[in-house]
Amino acid sequence: MLILDMVRKHRPVSRAEIAKLIRMSPTSVGRIVNDLIEIGLVKETDQFSSGVGRKATMLDIDVQQILSVGVEVDRSVIQVGLVDLDGRVVAEQHHVIERTAGQPGIIAEKIAGMIIGLADTQGIAASKFIGVGIGIPGIMDTITGNVVFSAQMGWTNEPFAKMVEAIINLPVVLDNDLKVKALGESSIDAMSNKEITALISIGSGVGSALVMDGKIYRGANNIAGEIGHSTIDPNGKLCECGKRGCLQTYITDLAMLQEANQIKPVSSVNELFALMRAGEAWAHNIIDRACTYIAVTINNVVCTYNPDTIILTGDFIENHPEVFETVRSKSKAFIWEPFIGTFELIRSKHGEKSVMVGAAKLVLQQRLDRGLRHK
Numbered sequence: 001m002l003i004l005d006m007v008r009k010h011r012p013v014s015r016a017e018i019a020k021l022i023r024m025s026p027t028s029v030g031r032i033v034n035d036l037i038e039i040g041l042v043k044e045t046d047q048f049s050s051g052v053g054r055k056a057t058m059l060d061i062d063v064q065q066i067l068s069v070g071v072e073v074d075r076s077v078i079q080v081g082l083v084d085l086d087g088r089v090v091a092e093q094h095h096v097i098e099r100t101a102g103q104p105g106i107i108a109e110k111i112a113g114m115i116i117g118l119a120d121t122q123g124i125a126a127s128k129f130i131g132v133g134i135g136i137p138g139i140m141d142t143i144t145g146n147v148v149f150s151a152q153m154g155w156t157n158e159p160f161a162k163m164v165e166a167i168i169n170l171p172v173v174l175d176n177d178l179k180v181k182a183l184g185e186s187s188i189d190a191m192s193n194k195e196i197t198a199l200i201s202i203g204s205g206v207g208s209a210l211v212m213d214g215k216i217y218r219g220a221n222n223i224a225g226e227i228g229h230s231t232i233d234p235n236g237k238l239c240e241c242g243k244r245g246c247l248q249t250y251i252t253d254l255a256m257l258q259e260a261n262q263i264k265p266v267s268s269v270n271e272l273f274a275l276m277r278a279g280e281a282w283a284h285n286i287i288d289r290a291c292t293y294i295a296v297t298i299n300n301v302v303c304t305y306n307p308d309t310i311i312l313t314g315d316f317i318e319n320h321p322e323v324f325e326t327v328r329s330k331s332k333a334f335i336w337e338p339f340i341g342t343f344e345l346i347r348s349k350h351g352e353k354s355v356m357v358g359a360a361k362l363v364l365q366q367r368l369d370r371g372l373r374h375k
């Protein structure tokens with residue numbers, strides 16, 4: 001993946017230059033490059049390096065010709081995108097899921113139909129795609145491609161990757177939506193020294209994900225990062241999981257709305273923001289307290305993982321621009337001193353496309369890891 005990334009960024013580039021860039025032995029680089037050529041991802045060109053010394057064959061890549069399919073599925077919408085090697089979504093389609101059509105078989109068929117439809121409109125044979133990556137909220141088994149449990153989708157032990165694979169006849173991988181989102185937002189770059197990206201998402205739920213050296217950190221059961229159920233107060237409010245005082249009883253949409261409704265009827269977080277802007281002090285306090293707990297969460301993630309980048313995302317952040325700045329200024333008071341200045345706090349680069357981009361990257365990564373050839 002790293003070598004592919006070097007060819008992509010520095011094309012055209014020689015094997016020797018790559019070896020120098022990533023400090024790997026020329027023999028190893030040569031072997032991996034030969035694999036990449038065999039798979040059809042990298043090609044040799046007629047150009048030669050112009051510097052002094054021995055002339056070298058240059059390597060190039062046609063980023064637009066190498067497409068992966070990235071899919072995001074959640075309770076209400078399916079998004080399918082064709083993603084090139086630069087992480088650009090070249091074509092995409094969205095489909096709103098009807099309330100009654102959330103069964104895995106129906107969703108699998110819809111996804112396959114959308115991929116074929118996009119391939120048709122782009123004039124590309126669907127068989128040309130490297131594979132399909134899918135991001136779904138919940139606990140995923142990345143080895144079997146099973147959805148172990150998704151509260152959002154209402155699915156338990158569904159062999160979802162295999163269902164899609166059976167229809168579309170392409171390799172299909174799936175993972176938790178936040179994990180692929182973090183992968184989509186991270187960049188592997190040997191020169192930037194950016195190696196550990198932590199993503200924190202706040203919205204209808206709270207979650208996090210970590211990408212180290214370009215790889216998703218999964219933990220033993222692929223549930224690392226479920227910070228929503230980390231305990232803040234053992235005597236706190238009852239959480240949906242049955243425990244008390246979980247982080248998500250403080251900062252999810254539902255938590256804020258429950259609190260607001262003790263004062264007056266409020267039906268959405270947008271409405272709560274409108275009340276705050278209209279000068280309602282109690283609405284301001286609820287939002288402000290959520291921002292405080294987000295700042296606390298950032299400190300906890302920083303203390304646990306020492307990341308160089310933290311991406312703050314999720315509907316609560318994306319839909320209300322003032323939240324990011326409030327959290328940023330609050331976090332100054334909550335970050336333990338040795339960590340001050342050790343990380344960059346940023347917003348999502350790809351916005352609502354980031355799960356698609358990350359899922360497409362995941363399938364490319366897994367196909368390279370397994371050394372798969374064309375089917």
Ligand SMILES: [Zn+2]
Binds near residue numbers: 243
């Ligand atoms: Zn909980």
